[in-house]
Amino acid sequence: MTWLGADTYTYHEVTFDDGVLVVRFDQPEALNPFTLASMNELALALNAAAHNPDIRVLVLTGTGRAFSAGGNAKAMGERKDGGNGAHPLDRPLWNVPTMSVEERLRHTKQTGRELMLALHRLDKPTIAAVNGLAAGAGMDISLACDIRIAAAEARFAQIYVRRGLIPFDGGMFWLPRLVGLSKALELMYTGDWVDAEEALRLGLVSAVHPQDDLMPRTLELARRLASGPPAALAAIKNITRRALQLDLPQTMELTYGAAEYLFRTADHAEAMAAYAERRDAAYTGW
Template sequence: MIAAVDGVAVGAGMDMALACDIRLASDRARFSEAYVRVGLIPGDGGAHLLPRIVGQARALELLWTGRFVDAYEALELGLVLSVHTPEELTAESARLCRRLADGPPLAVQAIKRLVRQGEYTDFRTSLSMVAAEQAVIQSTKDSKEAIAAFREKRAPVFTGE
């Protein structure tokens, strides 16, 4: 899931953006976990997601203060992948979506699964999971298509099989 933030993402809005795999922003985007400003705690995943993205100390600072972060600071913190003008944001988001959609869906799904599971496992276990996934992925029609397309110097056409 990809978020394209072109404005203010506060509280639950920021949490929804954090729940996405990748976030892009316009240069007018602003982010805040403002719950504390009204005597609340993050109820929509911010306390879980934010530390995994920016680290615990930075997450605590943002959660405890509720301060706003502009698009460029969000980029520095790793909250967003890139910053664009409002006019470019939609096109850039669409380009990224198209690039991902043109990829091998089973491999893309496996990569996401491995990255997510890797947050909760040790390195050795992670490597074992990768080996198991690799065996499955290499047995797919998409894997064979990728190899054939490479040899034939053409773009692959993936079917998710």
């Protein structure tokens, strides 16, 4: 184990620089699917992002012509009597080094659910740089990120219905909140593809760039966020998401509680000193 989750990665390319952890799905020949082995690796990377204070922003992207094609459709079509271990109904229990005792005692099966929840809980900015097709769980993991930036070649699909399934990896939660109930239901009912420009029009992504500009522009934003005050960014993310389920008085109670804490941080003092001295602030996260 290392501060980046693992000494080496097989199914992902993982790099860290300027406070930004980039996790690149790296099985391009198979369109970057989620397999049992790749999910184990991704769990370690997400744990590193959560617990390494030097990591301030997480970026997810893909290699080749796909961001991620999602679940392993071949395994889903090959379930045998007694189970082969790869089908979602036959999955083994989660067993990665970073698990707590409580997580082990829950006997949770190895599915995308734990990955999506870990990404959703991460109190740091997350960006999906969607370089190509994002289908099923591949689309869902992009929806779990705070910001989505797309290459012109990117395409999205809630492909589950074409397999006789529902979006069970978070799409039914995130998609209506992003594009509205009517459009979300249409996309989930049909499994239709949405290209990058339509995704931008719907608010599914916040920007579309030529393929060659995707990562430079994404990293430009990621580094800008990584240079910001970590505690304030964490509070913005945490409270904004919680506020979707709360009324205004409840939200104001949370925001004033967070503000009282933030007023006492070294980062707030540094921000005010930098403002007075007309210089860039250097935040430490305290």
